[in-house]
Amino acid sequence: MTITEVSKKYDITPDTLRYYEKIGLIPRVNRNKSGVRDYTEEDCNWVEFIKCMRSAGLPIEALTDYVTMVQQGDSTIDARRKLLIDQKKILIDKIEEMKQTLSRLDFKIELYDKGLVMNEEEIK
Known part of the structure; x- marks a missing residue:
């Protein structure tokens, strides 16, 4: 696959x-005779893995x-x-923090509803 095809497939810019x-972060991608990147299925698996991990908030340093x-x-x-276990623990903590934030938002929305x-200072 070309870089354009991979870009579209995974919604990542070239x-x-x-x-x-x-x-x-992605192991070196082979190139065809013209020097154009030629992504294999294995390369695409790496792209998918990295995209998933980045979406979950894992830092580039941990992934490299x-x-x-x-x-x-x-x-x-x-x-x-x-490394994966450590990153999982960090992600679990972030999820818990996000759940607390969501709960706080629900509470404030309910007050509006x-x-x-009356006064934002009263409901902080």
């Missing part, structure tokens, strides 16, 4: 794909560490597992 490749370890082979399996909002 510039973002190039950047991810440049910093090692993960990709580097994958490329180093089986000797890094325990370290990769630990009931016409109880």
Whole structure:
């Protein structure tokens, strides 16, 4: 697949794909005889994985560490597992914080719906 096709498929700009490749987030993509990037199914799997992890808020640094370890082979399996577990804990904390924020928003919206909002200072 070309970079344009991958870009459309995963709703990521070509510039973002190039950047991810440049910093090692996506392993080096092969090029055809004309020098155009030729994404394989494996490359696309990486793009999908990275997009999913970024959407969940994982930092680029953690993901580049993960990709580097994958490329180093089986000797890094325990370290990769630990990295993913650590990131999962961080994500769970963020989700909990977002749930609390959502609850607070629901409360404020309910006050508006009931016409109880008189002064914002009173309901903080």
